[in-house]
Amino acid sequence: MRVLHALFVTLALPAALSSAAARPVTEADLRKHIEILASDDFEGRAPGTEGERKTLDYLRNAWSKAGVKAGAADGSWLQPVEFVKRGPKTADVQFYARGEKIRVVGDELLLIGRESEYQREKLPAVFVGHGVNAAGEVNADVSGKLVFVLSDSAEFLPRELRQMRARREKLLKAGAEGVIAISGEQFNYPAYRRALMSRPIVWAEKDLAVGVEGVASPQYMVALVTAAGGDWDKMRAAAQAADYGGQTLQLSADLSVTSDVRRFTSSNIIGKLPGRKPSTGAIVFMGHWDHLGICRPEGEPDRICNGAVDNASGMAVITEVARRLARQRHDRDIYFIGTTAEESGLWGAYAFAANPVVPLDQIKAVFNIDTIAIAPRGSKVAIIGRGKTSFDPDIERVAQKLGRKIEPSTDANAFLQRQDGWALMQKGVASFMVGGSFADLGKLDAFLKGPYHGPEDEVTADLQLGGAAEDSDLHVALGQYFANARKFPPKKPEKGTGG
Ligand SMILES: [Zn+2]
Numbered sequence: 001m002r003v004l005h006a007l008f009v010t011l012a013l014p015a016a017l018s019s020a021a022a023r024p025v026t027e028a029d030l031r032k033h034i035e036i037l038a039s040d041d042f043e044g045r046a047p048g049t050e051g052e053r054k055t056l057d058y059l060r061n062a063w064s065k066a067g068v069k070a071g072a073a074d075g076s077w078l079q080p081v082e083f084v085k086r087g088p089k090t091a092d093v094q095f096y097a098r099g100e101k102i103r104v105v106g107d108e109l110l111l112i113g114r115e116s117e118y119q120r121e122k123l124p125a126v127f128v129g130h131g132v133n134a135a136g137e138v139n140a141d142v143s144g145k146l147v148f149v150l151s152d153s154a155e156f157l158p159r160e161l162r163q164m165r166a167r168r169e170k171l172l173k174a175g176a177e178g179v180i181a182i183s184g185e186q187f188n189y190p191a192y193r194r195a196l197m198s199r200p201i202v203w204a205e206k207d208l209a210v211g212v213e214g215v216a217s218p219q220y221m222v223a224l225v226t227a228a229g230g231d232w233d234k235m236r237a238a239a240q241a242a243d244y245g246g247q248t249l250q251l252s253a254d255l256s257v258t259s260d261v262r263r264f265t266s267s268n269i270i271g272k273l274p275g276r277k278p279s280t281g282a283i284v285f286m287g288h289w290d291h292l293g294i295c296r297p298e299g300e301p302d303r304i305c306n307g308a309v310d311n312a313s314g315m316a317v318i319t320e321v322a323r324r325l326a327r328q329r330h331d332r333d334i335y336f337i338g339t340t341a342e343e344s345g346l347w348g349a350y351a352f353a354a355n356p357v358v359p360l361d362q363i364k365a366v367f368n369i370d371t372i373a374i375a376p377r378g379s380k381v382a383i384i385g386r387g388k389t390s391f392d393p394d395i396e397r398v399a400q401k402l403g404r405k406i407e408p409s410t411d412a413n414a415f416l417q418r419q420d421g422w423a424l425m426q427k428g429v430a431s432f433m434v435g436g437s438f439a440d441l442g443k444l445d446a447f448l449k450g451p452y453h454g455p456e457d458e459v460t461a462d463l464q465l466g467g468a469a470e471d472s473d474l475h476v477a478l479g480q481y482f483a484n485a486r487k488f489p490p491k492k493p494e495k496g497t498g499g
Contacts, residue, residue: 025320025472027465033062033316038308038459045307046293047083047201047266047341055289056269059338062319063271067326071272071335072357078267081340081351082204085262088112088196092256096122097228104224108189108217110196113259114209123177125251129239130154131167140246143175146253148216152184156242169208178212182221189217201344203351204263212257268348269338270357271322275330280485281362282333285321285475286349286420287314287369288342292453302455309447309457313373313468321475330483333358339420349423365391365482366431367475368421374447375467379436380407381474384415389430394488398481399474412438434478435471
């Protein structure tokens with residue numbers, strides 16, 4: 001069998017293969033997948049939901065029909081990733097000033113506990129201004145305390161600590177028991193509240209939740225500090241100094257907080273086309289399968305964020321690229337990865353980068369495919385990641401061979417950190433997004449200001465698939481080129497391949 005099969009491959013396949021591989025991807029090929037992945041039945045593909053199960057089932061079937069093999073550990077298709085998701089339920093709060101109960105007139109305080117039930121008595125409270133000084137050090141003793149911190153940035157803060165998220169991390173590492181952000185102008189109370197109410201998903205390995213955290217409005221701080229006999233305006237003004245050292249409020253708090261805490265497992269899906277010369281490395285096509293799920297409150301007419309463009313379109317492209325690449329043998333292993341939880345922070349991609357199925361230094365190139373159905377046929381080809389490696393001329397050559405024009409600017413790099421390839425790029429892996437969607441930033445902007453991340457990103461008659469089909473062909477060609485050990489890398493032939 002084996003020998004006969006090999007003979008058959010050698011003698012009969014090349015002609016049949018090249019014609020099959022060359023059949024261009026059509027808009028109908030892509031639409032068929034997008035209509036299913038972005039249907040209401042898949043409920044917006046949120047990680048940890050029935051929509052995830054349906055999505056992964058669909059992709060596993062489509063990929064294995066396309067000729068792709070399971071590519072995760074132990075012959076499985078799935079790489080599990082652990083997540084935590086928290087949301088507020090109830091909070092009873094009693095403050096004390098110098099040991100006496102005080103009454104605070106205000107309700108703009110929202111608290112979430114690390115565990116579903118959190119209770120503490122006489123927890124000391126401290127106001128720390130922005131929380132760090134100009135040198136980037138935590139500015140007060142916060143250990144075991146409930147910390148109130150201004151969320152707005154300040155001139156004196158080091159660049160990397162201007163975001164509240166980064167300062168929060170500093171305070172947690174310094175041992176804070178609770179962190180309450182005071183909303184400001186950059187992120188006001190309703191916006192903060194909405195963000196916390198939306199139950200953001202966090203990769204369990206990056207979970208830094210304190211005992212309790214939350215947000216208070218400046219109005220609430222006025223009420224609290226006044227009730228404690230202080231002057232909020234003075235405290236706030238003092239906190240603008242670069243050498244501010246925080247202020248104990250002679251305040252303590254009894255907290256009884258219940259929260260909605262859910263720990264769950266989601267998965268990256270990983271397929272593989274084994275190469276003839278796996279020692280020459282691997283290339284990766286990547287795209288996120290997840291989207292925002294049920295994203296509007298009860299009572300709204302359309303509650304599902306279907307994510308047709310973002311990123312059912314990318315998964316459709318990967319599936320059709322895989323089908324065509326599977327009809328030829330390649331030197332290198334080719335991996336296809338559908339990542340989870342991109343929408344909440346590229347988590348699936350980070351999890352893959354931390355636990356790759358092939359050592360990262362063997363991955364020659366990663367092509368991420370996201371939000372691809374925006375540009376019409378004939379669009380120029382932009383490269384997100386342009387200038388970061390020496391591979392731009394190779395990518396351009398492949399695109400030009402297909403008659404595509406090149407967008408020479410690096411404008412598209414504005415999206416570098418907003419896509420899954422970033423997780424791998426930070427670990428030194430050459431990662432790109434290549435195609436038409438990011439060549440016309442005006443069109444992209446219209447999408448971002450329009451249907452993006454709303455229920456309107458769904459399958460409609462004017463879904464733009466011409467450019468996506470063309471970009472699919474481009475990715476087939478990129479796969480053929482980059483998986484060919486003799487063509488690439490041309491300048492640095494690998495040891496032992498003799499090419
Ligand atoms: Zn998105």
